[in-house]
Amino acid sequence: MRATLVNQLRVLVPIKRTIDYAVKIRVASDGKGVDQNVKFSMNPFDEIAVEEAVRLKEKHKDDVTRITVVSAGPPKTADVLRTALAMGADDAIHVEIPDKALAGPLEPLGVSKILSEIVKKAGEEEEVGLVIMGKQAIDDDASQTGQMLAGLLNWPQATYASKLEFPGGKVEKGAEAQVTREIDGGLGIVKTKLPFVMTTDLRLNEPRYASLPNIMKAKKKPFKKYTLKELGLEDAVKPRHETIKVAEPPKREGGAKVADVAELVSKLKEAGRI
């Protein structure tokens, strides 16, 4: 049976299609980016976010009515949304931005504006009460979007989460959540109330693999598309950073080996390191 309207909680999970974490990236010949002709997959921190949302729904069937995954990017972004649907998300929203539609990469500020609009759009069907997203994307390493979204919505934020608990046992609007955060030097525990934005750290969970039957089922799940124009955000997401160049990092001259511990110690002493 469907939960009553008051208890409904829709979880929004923003995800990003990034170059696969295992790819050794190469700087593009034009010096303005990196070679894009490589394997892409879902940003690893976002997989953790999807997993956490699915676990939350599994644990609180009566409270969590829907998990919506959302992503902004070129047509191929649909692939990672399908993956998230196969992991257990219920429906997907793709904000399609044709390749080269923007004069540079979509920046976290632009994404947070898109997400803030999507929270409102999705709320027209069912109110979004929780946003779970990765703590950073492994391509731009910015670590900004979740915080920016929370700021734009004026919602609380719980960043770098390694544990999410609902002490009251209920997951509904106004329910109290306890989040353990990874901070410099250890852990910090905060309490906040739904709705809020949480960003995931690595240790939150171990994401599941999508099974073949679930991949097949995912193809039938609702999949909505928006354009920037439809969201009224064409100007708002224009890049504010101009990439002057992208270069290889300075190469280390590593590779020298020593024969034994004695040689290691004498070389370190010579170099004044010990």
Place this chain on the structure above:
Amino acid sequence: MIAARCLPRPATRASTSSMISVAALPRRTFATSRVDLASTLLFLEHKKGVFNATSLAAVTAAQKLGGDIHGLVVAGEDAAEEVANKAAKISGLTKVLYSKHKDFASLLSEPVAPLIKSLVDSNNYTHVVTGHTAVGRDIFPRAAALLDSSQVSDIIDLEGEDVFVRPIYAGNAIATVKATDKVKVFTVRGTAFDAASTEGGSATVEEVAAPGAEALTDFIEEKVSESSRPDLATAPRVVSGGRALKSADNFVKYIEPLADALGAAVGASRAAVDAGYADNALQVGQTGKIIAPELYMAIGISGAIQHLAGMKDSKTIVAINKDADAPIFQVADLGLVADLYDAVPELLEKVKA
């Protein structure tokens, strides 16, 4: 190292800057098209009045902009003024603004971000900066969104008042970007700049009101790893252990004594942390701490891209690994192919001798 790869100034700005005598602006490291000087608000992170080393590195980075730098200190009612007076001694600051509120004590983003926004609005700062720490990463993007500014995260160099250099793809590429926002919001990688001195400064101190600091989140408690060893982020020497340690006991038995003998901090790879051999606060890498000590010893660590992202700017890297093909040897200045269970005790003996 990074500076050597700096771009020459773009022509449009070079023509303007040639009209400004650099000598006439001794505190400015470069001239730009802006006629007015940069004016920077710098959020100073502190813990019980001890300033974070990364914040102090941000002072050095901000000095490259020229112009005035105002430090911002927030704390609980009882501590703020004292911390502000300490901050006034940090070399390079012209003014210290402080604000006190019970919700400031735990440095949560919800009350601090609006304070930053209101200070920028009332004082017309051109730049807002802090260290790229857990606290800086939490607060700054929220403040940037309130200011409608696209933040530049984790910069390792500045080439002008609006040109920033930062690593992307786990440090496998270095991007140089020009920020076009009116207010430039950026965070600084602590290991890329020297820390400013906490002595010798004589900034003025001024209290500012907390604009409706709203506690959307309650701070409950903090569980900090207690250690008598140097702080991992700033230690000159680090001894790190990986999966090959096989157990938490071995970590204590092999890594810690060597670290202590060298006066080093202890680090760990993600594999060692996930396996429970070491506390996650010790993790070095893209998702953990990014460090650049004088000496980094990687023991039983293969050297995955994500780990290298956290330590490859170390001055000297030593690797001890059984596997001669481990990627760590490609970046190690001194590599020893050996079983760590033989090599580490021998090394410890020779270091102590």
